Structures are given as structure tokens and as C-alpha cells.
Amino acid sequence: MTPTTVRIAIIGAGPGGLACARVLQRHGVPVTVFDHDAGVRPRGGVLGLPVTTAQEALHAAGLHDRFAALARPEGREVRLLDHTATVLFQHTPGPGADRSEIDRSDLRRLLLDSLAPGTVRWNSYLRTLHPLGDGRHRAEFDDGHSETFDLVVGADGTWSRVRPMLSDADPxxxxxxxxxxxxxxxxxxxxxxxxxxxxxxxxxxxxxxxxxxxxxxxxxxxxxxxxxxxxxxxxxxxxxxxxxxxxxxxxxxxxxxxxxxxxxxxxxxxxxxxxxxxxALPVPHTWTHTPGLTLLGDAAHLMSPFTGRGADLALLDGADLARALAAHDDPDEAVRAYEAAMLPRAAAAAGTAARASADALAPDAPRGSLHQLRAVFGDPQP
Missing domain, CATH: 3.30.9.30 (D-Amino Acid Oxidase; Chain A, domain 2)
Known part of the structure; x- marks a missing residue:
């Protein structure tokens, strides 16, 4: 890939979009991130990031040491109770467990601070995309300005403005x-x-x-x-x-x-x-490959939050796409390789999340959740 000849836009400054931008910049590939927020809205919640997926992405971004300084090894205990407050299952990971907790706001700040100044353009709401017939798309924003890109990455979440160019599926x-x-x-x-x-x-x-x-x-x-x-x-x-x-x-x-x-x-x-x-999006959510466009994170595979995989998968999506773009001379080949790996991975995770949601709110709950926890962690005594 020739960095100076390919214009890449990422729509959405969530974890996946920012991780993609960071890994691209580490490989010398210019990129611009557009987000409709003003850049000051607090992002709440805590994330548990597994070593094998999200933390792998942070290694690719060169940020794992800084992540480790912010993350909390505690906070990984899991308890399942019934409506009488009886503890049915309790798991407390020992040293070397494969997840670490970090507040979403801390992760966002870590990713933003790692980018070159001016990478993110705030208050930029994508109004529409116009295909130009050669894989390029003209992006029009609500402030009236437009730009043409060789690749537009939809990392803009649940109500993605990019997704309709690829898929008829709605959440x-x-x-x-x-x-x-x-x-x-x-x-x-x-x-x-x-x-x-x-x-x-x-x-x-x-x-x-x-x-x-x-x-x-x-x-x-x-x-x-x-x-x-x-x-x-x-x-x-x-x-x-x-x-x-x-x-x-x-x-x-x-x-x-x-x-x-x-x-x-x-x-x-x-x-x-x-x-x-x-x-949620349908499971599986797929699309016909379209030159010049792709999706990551919730824009690609919005799913139930019961397994906590949203940010985890988004980070890995962003890193994988960026690494593919850096490794291929042809951006379209890179996107094809990325989608071939990401889509089945996302479908499997979304299926698991849907089953976890059904188990948690089933008439016989917590029977299904207890079975799943024992399958994952074994059968410790509460």
C-alpha cells in the first residue's frame, strides 16, 4: 500500500475507529476520523478486555503498557444469584487471569492521546455518501463540506450512516x-x-x-x-x-x-x-463486498451486551483492518482479507450473546446462565 496515494476516512471515534486510526498511523498510513460529537461527551461504563483479543489489538497499537498502567486487575469476580439473593456461582480469578478492567473513558483518552494532532475532526456529521464508480466515495457532511476518499470505514455504531451503503439490515x-x-x-x-x-x-x-x-x-x-x-x-x-x-x-x-x-x-x-x-443486527450480519467501503464494531455486528464483547471485538476489528491495509499493496484486497476473518468471528460472538440474553431472561432463569458459567469456569463452590 502506498500511503501517500490512498485517502482513508473513519466515521466514528469509538474504540474501534480510534484503534484503527492508531495502528494505521504506526504504519505511516494517513487517516482522518470524523465524529458527530464535540469530543467532550463523557463515556461511561467499564470494559473487561481479554488478552487474546482486545489486548492483542492494544499491543498492535503500541499501547499495551499504557493500558496496563490504567487497567485494574481486580474487578473480575463473577457472581450469579437467584431472586432470594442466594449465591449460586462465584468465580474469583487468580493471578495471571486473562482479563483486565478499564473504564471506557480511560480507554478513550488513551487512544485519543496516541493519535497525531488533528486526526479527529469533531462536530462532523456524515450526511451521505456518493459512490463515484471507481471504488471512491464522496462524503458530504452536515456543515456543507465534502471530501472524496478511496476507503470509508463505518465505525459509527448502532445507527451507522455507512451501513446502508452495504447492507439492507437495520438494528x-x-x-x-x-x-x-x-x-x-x-x-x-x-x-x-x-x-x-x-x-x-x-x-x-x-x-x-x-x-x-x-x-x-x-x-x-x-x-x-x-x-x-x-x-x-x-x-x-x-x-x-x-x-x-x-x-x-x-x-x-x-x-x-x-x-x-x-x-x-x-x-x-x-x-x-x-x-x-x-x-441488535441479524445473526449473522453479512454483506456483499463493496470496493471502497467496510464496517467495524457495532456498525458491523451490533449484538446483545450480555457477554460484554462489543468494545473487545471493535478494538480487534480496528487493529485487524489497519494491519491488513498496511500489509497489502491493494486496499481492496486488504478489506477483503479483513472481512473474511471478521464476519465469521462476529457471527459466532453475536450468536453466543443472543443465547446468553435468552438464558438470563428465560422463564427458568438462572438455570441456563448457571450452566454456561460452569461450562466456562468450571464448578467452584460459592
Whole structure:
């Protein structure tokens, strides 16, 4: 590949897009990232990144040492409970475990700081792409300017503006909604909740409902109430999401009969609640190879978050695409090689995520989740 003759645009400054840009720049390949945000929006959540995938991508980006300095080896404990707060499964990894936790905001800052100044153009919303017939595309942005690129990479997430150029598939509502809340300084302000959650992630399941909780940096615990129903469940119930007390009452009603130690996750939140209906692409999601275009991350394989593979796969996608582009003289051959590896990998992960979602919210839950945890970790005693 001749870096000076190929113009590459990455649409979306998420983990996958930024990782792709970083690895390209390490190989001397110019790239521009466009993102519709202003660059200041906080990105919450914690990520568990496996050694064999995401951390491999960080090695390719030359950032693994800096990642290791930010990551937390703790936070990897896994607990599964039933609605009586009985611990059914508990796994605490020993030294040398293959995952490390990092806050999403820290990972984003790490990737952004590694890029050449001016790589990311904020406040750049892609309005449309026009194929020029030779593999190139003219990208038009909402500020009125346009540019022509030899390769446009859609790394722009759930509602990708690039995906429709490749695929007729639209994300569909999975029938599952998460309602997010959180506890600040949990060890001090909410010690009972902190003890219940333990040193990593905890989830409790029963009869189509689930409560998830996970430790984050700064002593925060993020909480999700999960259930099947309309994505507009609050509206249907006559509740406004801005009315914290009303939402809490509606959730407590949905989880009636659960142990009070678990209901404390809904009572003890600091701040309000946020509605997070879950969307996914068909499994498998594929497309006919089109010169000058490709996808990565959620734009390519949006899936249920139950297995926590979204950012993990996006990072690996970005690194793999960049390495393929650096290794091939012909960018189209590089994209073909990347897609040939990425699509089956994504399909397998999406299938696993869909099954995990079904297990967690099944009528006989937590039976399926317990079976899966034992298959992955063995059968430790709680």
C-alpha cells in the first residue's frame, strides 16, 4: 500500500475507529476520523478486555503498557444469584487471569492521546455518501463540506450512516430493555450494596427478570434492571423517566417478591434512571463486498451486551483492518482479507450473546446462565 496515494476516512471515534486510526498511523498510513460529537461527551461504563483479543489489538497499537498502567486487575469476580439473593456461582480469578478492567473513558483518552494532532475532526456529521464508480466515495457532511476518499470505514455504531451503503439490515429491538442507574462511593455510602456485588460483577435472575451490577473506577457501581417488554415501557405505565421516584416505584413493582438485599440496588441509586432498550443486527450480519467501503464494531455486528464483547471485538476489528491495509499493496484486497476473518468471528460472538440474553431472561432463569458459567469456569463452590 502506498500511503501517500490512498485517502482513508473513519466515521466514528469509538474504540474501534480510534484503534484503527492508531495502528494505521504506526504504519505511516494517513487517516482522518470524523465524529458527530464535540469530543467532550463523557463515556461511561467499564470494559473487561481479554488478552487474546482486545489486548492483542492494544499491543498492535503500541499501547499495551499504557493500558496496563490504567487497567485494574481486580474487578473480575463473577457472581450469579437467584431472586432470594442466594449465591449460586462465584468465580474469583487468580493471578495471571486473562482479563483486565478499564473504564471506557480511560480507554478513550488513551487512544485519543496516541493519535497525531488533528486526526479527529469533531462536530462532523456524515450526511451521505456518493459512490463515484471507481471504488471512491464522496462524503458530504452536515456543515456543507465534502471530501472524496478511496476507503470509508463505518465505525459509527448502532445507527451507522455507512451501513446502508452495504447492507439492507437495520438494528431491531430485541424485546429486552435495560434501565440504568448507579451508586456513587458505594463502599462508604452503600456498604450493603457493595458487599452484595463483591469485587467485580454480579447478576441475579429469576423468571424473565434480572438485576446486574458492576464495579467501576472511583468506587462507583453501575446497575441495570433488565426485563422483557416494550421499549416504551415507562410511557406505557404512565411514568416519565425524569421522575426518579415514579420510575423506582415502577421497577420495584416489576421486581416484587425479590429479596430486599437485591431491591436495594434499585432503592440506593444516586441520581436518576436511564432507559436503554437493546438493539441488535441479524445473526449473522453479512454483506456483499463493496470496493471502497467496510464496517467495524457495532456498525458491523451490533449484538446483545450480555457477554460484554462489543468494545473487545471493535478494538480487534480496528487493529485487524489497519494491519491488513498496511500489509497489502491493494486496499481492496486488504478489506477483503479483513472481512473474511471478521464476519465469521462476529457471527459466532453475536450468536453466543443472543443465547446468553435468552438464558438470563428465560422463564427458568438462572438455570441456563448457571450452566454456561460452569461450562466456562468450571464448578467452584460459592
Amino acid at each position: 431491531h429491538y430485541t424485546g429486552v430493555t435495560f434501565v440504568e442507574s448507579g451508586c456513587e462511593d458505594a463502599a462508604t455510602r452503600h456498604p450493603d450494596v457493595a458487599r452484595l456485588v463483591g469485587g467485580g460483577s454480579m447478576w441475579a435472575e429469576s423468571a424473565g427478570r434480572a438485576l446486574f451490577a458492576r464495579r467501576e473506577g472511583g468506587g462507583r457501581i453501575r446497575v441495570y434492571a433488565a426485563f422483557r417488554g416494550s421499549q416504551d415501557w415507562a410511557l406505557d405505565a404512565g411514568v416519565r423517566m425524569a421522575d426518579t421516584d415514579a420510575v423506582r416505584a415502577a421497577l420495584l413493582d416489576r421486581f416484587a417478591g425479590w429479596d430486599e438485599r437485591l431491591l436495594a440496588l434499585l432503592r440506593a441509586n444516586d441520581g436518576g434512571f436511564a432507559n436503554r432498550p437493546l438493539f
